[in-house]
Every structure is written in C-alpha cells, then in structure tokens.
Amino acid sequence: MYAGRIEELMRQAEATREKRMQETFPPLTPEEKTQLLHDFHPDYKKGTKKKVRIGPNKGSSVPKEFADILEAYSLIEPEDCDLSRFDYDVDVLVIGGGGAGCAAALLAQEHGAKVLVATKLRLGDANTMMAQGGIQGADRPNDSPLIHYIDVIGGGGFHNRPDLVRALVMDGPKVIEWLEELGMMFDKEKDGTMVEIHGGGTSVKRMHSARDYSGGELMKTLRDEVRNRQIEVIEFSPAVELLTEDGKCTGSILYNLETQEFVIVRAKTTIIATGGSGRLHIQGFPTTNHYGATGDGVVLAYRAGCKFVFLDTIQYHPTGAAFPEQIVGLLVTEKCRGLGAQLVNREGNRFVYELETRDAVSSAIIRECQDRKLGIETPGGTQGVWLDTPLIDVLHGAGTVQSQLPAMLRQYHRFDIDMSKVPILVYPTQHYQNGGIEINEWSETEVENLYVAGETSGGVHGRNRLMGNSLLDVVCYGRRAGEHAAEKSKNVKPGNLTLEHVKRYHQELKAASIEPQRKSPMILPDYRRDDLREKAVEII
Amino acid sequence: MEETVTIYIMGKKYRVPSGLTIMKALEYAGYRLIRGVGCRGGFCGACGTVYRTEDDYKIKVALACQSVVEDGMYLTQIPFFPANKSTYDITEAEPTAEEILKEYPELYRCVACNTCTKSCPQDIQVMDYVQAALRGDIAKAADLSFDCIMCGLCAARCPAEIVQYHVGLLARRLYGRYVAPKAKHVQDRLKEIEERKFDQEMERLMQMGEEELKKLYVSRSKEPD
Numbered sequence: 001m002y003a004g005r006i007e008e009l010m011r012q013a014e015a016t017r018e019k020r021m022q023e024t025f026p027p028l029t030p031e032e033k034t035q036l037l038h039d040f041h042p043d044y045k046k047g048t049k050k051k052v053r054i055g056p057n058k059g060s061s062v063p064k065e066f067a068d069i070l071e072a073y074s075l076i077e078p079e080d081c082d083l084s085r086f087d088y089d090v091d092v093l094v095i096g097g098g099g100a101g102c103a104a105a106l107l108a109q110e111h112g113a114k115v116l117v118a119t120k121l122r123l124g125d126a127n128t129m130m131a132q133g134g135i136q137g138a139d140r141p142n143d144s145p146l147i148h149y150i151d152v153i154g155g156g157g158f159h160n161r162p163d164l165v166r167a168l169v170m171d172g173p174k175v176i177e178w179l180e181e182l183g184m185m186f187d188k189e190k191d192g193t194m195v196e197i198h199g200g201g202t203s204v205k206r207m208h209s210a211r212d213y214s215g216g217e218l219m220k221t222l223r224d225e226v227r228n229r230q231i232e233v234i235e236f237s238p239a240v241e242l243l244t245e246d247g248k249c250t251g252s253i254l255y256n257l258e259t260q261e262f263v264i265v266r267a268k269t270t271i272i273a274t275g276g277s278g279r280l281h282i283q284g285f286p287t288t289n290h291y292g293a294t295g296d297g298v299v300l301a302y303r304a305g306c307k308f309v310f311l312d313t314i315q316y317h318p319t320g321a322a323f324p325e326q327i328v329g330l331l332v333t334e335k336c337r338g339l340g341a342q343l344v345n346r347e348g349n350r351f352v353y354e355l356e357t358r359d360a361v362s363s364a365i366i367r368e369c370q371d372r373k374l375g376i377e378t379p380g381g382t383q384g385v386w387l388d389t390p391l392i393d394v395l396h397g398a399g400t401v402q403s404q405l406p407a408m409l410r411q412y413h414r415f416d417i418d419m420s421k422v423p424i425l426v427y428p429t430q431h432y433q434n435g436g437i438e439i440n441e442w443s444e445t446e447v448e449n450l451y452v453a454g455e456t457s458g459g460v461h462g463r464n465r466l467m468g469n470s471l472l473d474v475v476c477y478g479r480r481a482g483e484h485a486a487e488k489s490k491n492v493k494p495g496n497l498t499l500e501h502v503k504r505y506h507q508e509l510k511a512a513s514i515e516p517q518r519k520s521p522m523i524l525p526d527y528r529r530d531d532l533r534e535k536a537v538e539i540i
Numbered sequence: 541m542e543e544t545v546t547i548y549i550m551g552k553k554y555r556v557p558s559g560l561t562i563m564k565a566l567e568y569a570g571y572r573l574i575r576g577v578g579c580r581g582g583f584c585g586a587c588g589t590v591y592r593t594e595d596d597y598k599i600k601v602a603l604a605c606q607s608v609v610e611d612g613m614y615l616t617q618i619p620f621f622p623a624n625k626s627t628y629d630i631t632e633a634e635p636t637a638e639e640i641l642k643e644y645p646e647l648y649r650c651v652a653c654n655t656c657t658k659s660c661p662q663d664i665q666v667m668d669y670v671q672a673a674l675r676g677d678i679a680k681a682a683d684l685s686f687d688c689i690m691c692g693l694c695a696a697r698c699p700a701e702i703v704q705y706h707v708g709l710l711a712r713r714l715y716g717r718y719v720a721p722k723a724k725h726v727q728d729r730l731k732e733i734e735e736r737k738f739d740q741e742m743e744r745l746m747q748m749g750e751e752e753l754k755k756l757y758v759s760r761s762k763e764p765d
Contacts, residue, residue, distance in 0.1 A: 030758060125578040125586060139729040142763065145738050149745055154757035162746040170742070173729040180723065183630055183713030185682060192721030203760045211686060216583050217712070220690065224709055228627045236574065257574050290579040326561050326608060330581045340765070406687050410662065411582055414606055524574070532570040 001416050006323075006425075009346060009376050013386045013423055016348035021391070025353045033360050040363040040371070042428075043313050043463075048283050054508040056307045056446075065280040066311060069299050072520035073509060075240045076253060076262070078499035083243070086251070086264040086497065090116040091489040092482070093252055093267035095239040095297065098126025099215070099471065100273035100454030102222035103478025104485070105231050108271075111486035115231050116265060118254050120238035120274075120292040120523065124223040127275050127289055127455065128474055131215025132333035132407060133199060134207040135179075135471035137172035140196060143204040145169040152469060155201040155357045156434075156462020159310065164460040167441040168469065171476040176208060179475065184221040185210055197338045199467035201357040207468045212333050212407045215471055237263060238296060238523050242270065242304045242450070243497040249304060249450035250495030255523075266497060268489035269449045271481045272297040273474075276433040276455040279525045282314050285430040286329020296521035297456035301437045303505045306445045309458040310435025315465055318343075318361035320429025322384030324415045329429040333408060334358075334467045336387060340395040344386040344423065345374040351385075359464040362428040369427070376425060384425035393420050432470060434461050443481035449492060453481040545611040562589055562604035562615060576619035582606045585691030588661065591615035601693050603661045621692040623703040628710070635718040637676030644707055647674055649700035656694035656704050662687050666694050666704050673707050678719050681711035 002010050028036065038044050050067040052060055062070070092108040094101045097119030108115045117123070138148040148169040153160050176194070180186065187195040187209050196205045210217035226233065236257045243251040249270045254263040274297030278289025287293070298308060319332040337343075337354040343361070345351050345368050352364035365385050369375030375383035389408075393400050401409055401420035412419040436458035443451040454474040461469060510516075526533060543558045547565060554569040563577060578586030587604035594612035604617060626643035633639050641647055647670065656666035669684035685708025694704040732738070745753075 030754065121574075121578055122584075122586060125584055127579075130579045130581055130583045137726075139723070139726045141725060141728070145733070146741050146745060147760070149742065150753070150756055150760060153753055158750045158753055158757075166742055166746060170733060170738070173726055173733060176723075177726050177730060180726065181717060183715070183717035185686070185712045185716040185720070186723075188720050188723065190721075192723050193725060194723045198763070198765060204763045213583070213687060216689065217686075220709055221713060221716075224713065225630070227625055228630065230627060288581065290581075290584065291573075291577050325559060326564075327581075327606075407583070410687070411606070524572075526572060527564070527567040528570055528572055529568050536570065 002422070006376065006379070010386070010423060012348045013344045013388060016344070017388060017391065020342055020344070020350055021394070023350065025350050027353045028356055028360060036363045036367065037359055040367045041359055042283055042316055045283065049312060053512045053514070055302055055505070056305060062311045063282045063314060065282045066277070066295065068518065069280070069295060069520040069522055070302055071509065071514050072518040073506060073516055074303070074502045075519050076499065076502065078502045078506070081499060083264060083497040083499070086266040088116055088263070088265040089494065090114050090265065091268050092485045093118065093265050093270045094273060095252060095271065096273035096275060097123040097233065098273060098275050098454065099128030099219055099222060099474035100478035102226050103475045104271045104273055104453055104482035105226055106222065106229065107479045107482030108486040109229055109231055111483050113486035113489055116267070117226070117231060117233040118237050118239060118265070119233065119235055122235050123226065123233050124219050125290055125292060126219065127293060128215045128471065129219040130288065130290060130331065131471050132212040132331060133335040133338065134209035134214045134468045135176070135218070136199070136202070136206045136466070136468035137176040137208060137472060138169060138206055139173040139176055139194065140204065140206070143206055145172065147204055148172060148206065151202055152466060153462070155466040156464055158462070160462035161459035163441045164439070167480065168460050168472060168476050172472055175472055175475045179218060179221065182221050182225055184218055187211065197335070198355055199334055199338055200355045200361060201466045207338060209335065212335055212405045218471060234263070239300060240521060241499065241502060242300050243499065244304055244501045245495040245498050247305060248448040248495060250497055264497065266494055268492040268494060269451065269485040271443070271451040271453060271485050272301055272456055273453045273478060274456050278430045282430055285316065286320060287430040288317055288320060288329065288331040289430070292524060294522040294525065295433070296523065297452065298436055299521045301445060301447070301450065301452055304447050304450060304501050306447055306450070307438045308436060309438045310463055311458065313434040313463045314430060315358055315432035315434050316362040316428040317431035318358055318365055318428055319387055319426040321424070322382060322427040323378045323380070323425040325380050326415065327411060328380065330411070331431070332387060332424065332426050333405070335405065336389055336392065336408065339392045339400065339404060341391050342388045344388050346376050347374060357464055357466065365428055378425055382427065384427045386423040387426045388423045389419040390421055390423065432465055434458070434463055434465055441480070442484040443477050444484065449488065451481040451485050453477040545609055547609050548614040550616050551614065556609060558609065560609055562602060562607050562609055563587060565609045566604070576604065576617035580605045583689055585689035586619060588618045588691035588693045589615055590618060590693070601659050601661050603691065618693065618696050621696045623692060623695045623706065625703070625706050630713055630717060633714060635678045635714040637674060639714065640673050640707060640710055643710060644703065646700060646702050647707065650674065650702060651700060653699060655697050655699065659693045659697045661691060661693060662689060664688055669708055669711070670702065670704055673711050678711050678715050681708065682715035685711060
C-alpha cells in the first residue's frame with residue numbers, strides 16, 4: 001500500500017476525480033503530436049542510436065543495443081561445423097512457439113506439410129501469452145476493413161507498407177472467426193455478439209477481448225491445438241543460425257539449451273517467428289516482454305541476407321507499472337484506459353487524452369515527469385504518474401474491474417494494492433519492436449524459402465503499432481506464412497546445408513574491425529548478480 | 541546496509557536482499573535460469589514454486605515472478621509436471637460431461653479434497669470447476685477456470701492424479717466453440733469480404749498519397765466511448 005508522501009499525493013489525485021469526470025480533454029492536433037514525439041519520444045533521443053556498419057542495411061540507424069547484436073559473430077564457427085548429416089528432415093521448420101509460430105504450424109500442417117516447431121523455452125512462452133487488452137478485427141456493422149486501414153496507417157505515422165496493412169485488415173474478421181471456431185473464449189454478449197471497445201488510436205470500437213487474458217487465452221487455445229494435432233515440437237532449443245545454399249534457406253541449426261549440443265534441421269522452407277526484443281533493454285528501459293525476447297530472429301535473417309525496416313523505432317507502452325518495485329516495467333493493459341481510467345499528474349490534473357496512440361501517450365508521460373516536473377516520485381526513486389483505475393467502476397458499475405481486469409487486479413492485490421479502489425503509478429516501458437525484417441504480404445523475405453511472421457517482421461505497423469494489432473498480426477501473418485511455406489515446400493528440393501552466408505558475414509565483420517568477442521544471438525539475458533557473473537567459471 | 545533474508549534454494553542456504561521476488565532472488569544468488577522462467581509477469585505459468593517456511597509444516601505455493609522472498613523460506617520450483625494431455629478433435633467434440641470424462645476419465649476419482657484449490661497461486665476455485673465439469677456445467681467450468689495460467693501446481697498435488705488445468709481449457713474450448721452463440725456480425729462481414737465489397741475502395745486507399753491519407757485520418761469521426 002501507499003504510505004507517507006505518496007499517500008498524500010494519492011489523496012490529491014482522488015480529490016479531483018469528480019471534477020475530472022466532467023472534463024473532456026482535447027485530442028492532440030497533428031502538429032502538436034509531431035512536436036510532442038520529436039521532443040519527448042525516446043526514439044528521438046540523441047546519442048541512443050548507431051549506424052550499422054555491415055550487412056544489407058549498412059548505414060541504417062538502429063538503437064545501439066540492436067547494433068551490438070547485429071555487428072556480432074555467429075555462435076558457431078562455420079569452419080568447424082559438421083553439416084554432412086542432419087537430425088531432422090522436414091518440409092516446414094517453424095522457429096518460435098508463440099502466437100505466430102503456432103498459427104503457422106497449424107496452417108502448414110493443414111496444407112499437407114511435415115512440420116517441426118523449435119522453440120527457445122516452452123511452447124507458448126511468448127509475448128502473445130502476455131498480451132492483455134485484445135485483438136482488433138473490423139467486424140461490427142458500423143466498422144469496415146477500410147476504416148481499420150486508415151486507423152492503422154495513421155497510427156503508424158503514414159509509413160506502413162500498404163499491401164501489408166491490407167492483408168492485416170482484410171484478414172481481421174477471418175482471424176476472429178478462426179479463433180472462435182477453435183473455441184477461444186471471447187467476451188461476448190448473450191446473443192453471441194462480440195464485446196468490443198476502443199483502444200488508443202481506434203476510431204471504431206474494434207477491440208475483442210478475453211477479459212484481460214486475451215493473448216493468454218489465444219495462446220493457450222493455439223498451443224492446445226498444436227498438441228491435439230500432434231505436431232512435433234522441440235522445446236528449449238532455440239535456433240542459433242540459419243543454413244543456406246546459394247542464397248536460399250535450407251534449414252537451421254538449433255542449440256539444445258540443456259544438453260548443450262547443436263541440432264541440425266534440414267527444411268524445404270523455414271519460418272522465423274521468434275518475436276520481439278524487449279530483453280535488449282533499449283536505453284535501459286524495463287520491459288513488458290517475456291524472458292526470451294532477445295531479437296534473435298532479426299539477427300539470423302539479417303545474416304542470411306534479409307533487410308530490416310523501421311528497426312529504429314521501438315514502442316514504449318505508456319503504462320508500465322512504476323510501483324511496487326517488484327513489478328516495475330510490467331504491463332498495465334491499455335484496456336484500463338479503454339474502460340475510462342484517466343492519467344493524472346502530481347497536482348491531480350489530466351495532461352493528455354488517454355486514447356492517443358501509444359507513442360504520443362508515452363511521450364506525454366515523459367514530458368510530464370521530466371520536463372514539467374509534475375510526476376510522482378516512487379519509493380524506488382523513479383518517476384510515475386497516476387492511472388486513475390477506480391474510475392472504471394465509477395463509470396461502468398461496481399465489479400467491472402473484477403470482471404474485466406482480473407489479471408491486473410490480481411497482480412496489484414499480491415502487493416496489497418486494490419486498484420479498483422486506489423489509483424496506480426505508471427511509467428512507459430519497452431513493449432514492442434515496431435519494425436523488423438522486411439516481408440511481403442505472404443510473409444516471404446528476400447531470401448528464398450525463408451519466411452518471417454509476427455513481431456520479428458516489419459512494415460505492417462509503420463513506426464507505431466496500435467493496441468490489438470499485434471495479436472491480429474501474429475495470427476494473420478502466422479497463418480499466411482504457414483500456408484504459403486507449406487505450398488511452396490511442395491516444389492522445393494531439399495538443399496545442401498552450408499554456412500556460406502555466415503562466412504561472408506564474418507569477413508565483413510573482420511573488414512570493419514569488429515572485435516571477435518562479440519557474439520549473437522543473445523538467446524537469454526543474464527540477470528545474475530554482477531560480481532557472481534564475473535566470478536562464475538564453467539568447469540564441468 | 542541493505543536488509544537481507546535467508547532463503548534455502550533446494551535446501552541450500554543463501555542470503556538475499558529482502559523485497560526481491562523469488563525469481564530475482566534466484567538470480568541474485570547466481571542462478572542463470574533456463575527452466576522455471578517464462579514471461580516474468582504472472583501470465584505463463586512457467587515458475588510454479590512450492591515452499592515451506594521454518595517452524596511451519598504447511599506446504600505453500602507461489603509464482604516465483606510474483607512473490608516476494610520471506611525469511612526462512614525453503615523453496616523449489618516445479619518447472620515441469622508429466623501431466624496427461626488428451627488429444628482430441630475439437631470439431632468432433634460435444635459440450636457435455638461425457639465428452640470431458642471420455643478425454644479425462646480420471647475425473648471420476650475426484651474426492652473433493654480441495655487440495656487443488658489450496659494449491660492454486662491464482663486463487664482459482666479449482667475444485668469447483670472440476671466439479672462443474674463433472675456435472676456437465678460447461679459454462680461454469682469455463683468461467684471459473686478462466687484465469688488459469690496452467691502452472692500445473694494443482695495437478696502436482698492432486699491425490700486423484702487429475703490434470704485440472706487441461707480439464708479447464710477443454711471446458712473453455714467447448715464453451716467457446718459450442719455453448720456461446722456464434723457472432724453473427726463476424727459471419728456477415730466475412731460474406732461482404734468474400735463478395736469483394738471493399739476491394740475497389742481498398743485499392744484507392746492503397747494508391748493514396750500521404751497528404752490525402754492524412755486528411756482522411758484527421759477528419760475521420762470517432763465512435764463515442
């Protein structure tokens with residue numbers, strides 16, 4: 001619970017609740033939004049980016065943390081690797097066991113392919129599992145894929161790839177129906193009508209949900225179905241390199257995290273669905289992402305010759321938990337704001353329309369705390385603003401937080417905070433990789449027989465993704481990749497397995513005088529205590 | 541001087557700062573986790589933990605990423621449990637007790653001891669949803685099990701060897717597919733898409749320059765909250 005000075009400030013925020021309820025806060029004009037982003041969005045912060053010195057995007061600026069894993073040597077020494085035999089021989093290899101990976105695996109199998117799924121941790125350990133708010137899909141009578149298209153493009157700063165957005169919004173209703181058929185338990189009215197609300201940047205209520213376990217329920221349903229259909233899955237075996245022949249992808253090398261051996265997979269087509277990169281902790285931000293979100297897929301595809309787009313833009317979710325210490329950086333779902341919770345500063349005043357796009361709301365919170373000095377200092381010494389969650393029950397009736405936001409309520413309850421009764425402290429947290437590997441509308445990359453789906457890909461969301469479009473993205477493009485990769489595999493002869501692309505990449509690294517100690521992909525972050533990490537020695 | 545507590549990780553003693561979650565305490569102690577860690581946010585069920593505190597015989601449960609260490613805590617994680625998972629065809633299934641019992645006949649063995657409920661770190665009424673499933677009350681089983689993150693602690697402690705979390709998910713999938721009415725408006729929209737109602741206008745939008753799109757974006761009307 002809150003105590004001392006924080007409690008006093010909380011009372012101040014509560015005191016203005018009734019007045020605030022009567023206020024309408026004006027949305028930003030396009031000019032105001034541009035200025036706000038420019039002045040306060042972390043993407044624009046000077047000294048945080050680096051030009052990549054090698055590879056297909058040589059000269060492009062990316063966050064330093066990303067440059068570090070792109071400008072790095074393979075974990076495999078190509079000269080020493082025996083590729084004369086392989087452990088698995090499949091039509092379609094799916095790398096990643098999250099939402100996109102599972103959707104891809106299901107569709108690939110439906111299209112007749114022999115499928116193998118390889119995943120770093122367990123099947124379903126993915127950001128999809130953690131998505132709370134919901135999934136978009138233009139299926140209400142007053143909505144249409146056209147309106148959805150405009151919302152997506154505007155939210156992305158008008159930079160999105162039109163063909164990718166078209167696929168996303170036109171597939172939306174189909175994706176919803178597919179999930180409904182699989183038995184995903186959506187929030188519905190008694191007659192079956194989907195309950196849909198606004199998210200930041202939507203002009204029509206389009207957010208379908210499953211309480212605030214939306215991604216969780218989606219993920220559990222897809223995972224269950226992958227198991228029902230007995231698709232082969234290898235867990236705790238991340239991909240550490242792709243295999244190629246004459247510039248085409250022919251498979252991948254996995255690494256068994258427990259037996260510490262390499263596993264060679266020959267595949268006619270390969271789908272990378274490894275998710276995002278929150279665990280790179282760009283600019284030192286905490287993250288909402290799961291433990292394995294280290295950007296591996298971007299590294300692998302880039303080495304094999306794929307280009308990336310918009311990798312310089314990261315989504316900071318406006319409302320990461322800022323207190324208590326134990327949950328700092330974890331997600332406080334946008335659904336709270338969708339249900340009417342207001343953002344409030346130290347003096348008890350609103351400072352931004354809460355359903356602006358995420359980039360704008362995050363920037364406004366940073367401005368409030370850093371520039372206007374109207375944030376609230378947490379006991380940990382960091383800053384935050386109030387998210388006035390009790391408003392939800394005031395607006396929608398007692399018990400709404402309990403029924404609509406059980407995960408959030410439970411999370412705060414564990415630390416003796418009843419968020420249906422008192423506001424909570426929030427601050428932006430690293431949430432989503434807006435850009436990624438360039439794909440076409442069938443998830444194909446520039447490298448033949450290599451597909452990328454979900455957060456690892458880039459282009460569909462432009463420079464800022466809207467809430468609910470990532471769950472839609474993973475299912476939409478997971479399905480597309482799975483279907484297309486399976487069909488494609490029917491006309492592909494298994495290739496030879498080589499690491500030619502890695503040798504070339506290593507030469508480039510050497511030519512750029514990049515020190516040989518730098519290795520990637522990261523696979524897992526290392527959160528051991530610093531002094532212990534330095535002392536640790538592997539002797540067995 | 542930072543306040544510390546003593547914990548026992550699989551019986552081995554470590555001193556760690558108070559206030560850390562169990563997961564962060566394991567890392568502070570020097571463990572580099574591979575098993576027993578996932579989303580680190582209370583959603584994935586990878587870090588189910590059982591523990592006992594000194595001077596108490598009671599076995600308690602927690603999620604390592606969501607619970608703070610206590611002084612004298614003896615703890616271990618249960619990162620995997622060899623639970624039985626039935627493979628079924630959802631398109632052939634029926635939303636009945638018979639269906640659930642066909643997939644999981646061990647449900648009959650429930651002795652209503654409530655150990656599952658007491659073992660749930662999400663505070664779900666596990667036994668109640670198992671009983672609802674036994675009665676064929678699919679809606680209730682689905683509703684009560686909804687917040688389950690499938691950490692497996694219930695199954696690990698069940699004397700009847702029931703895998704509650706798979707039963708709950710089966711109930712939810714049956715509910716989602718067969719009990720809840722279908723969303724008619726989704727079907728209507730799919731028909732419109734199939735009839736290519738939006739294709740022409742979509743082409744036009746895709747060809748549109750940035751300025752024109754900006755105008756459309758700014759002038760679009762917003763459905764009231």
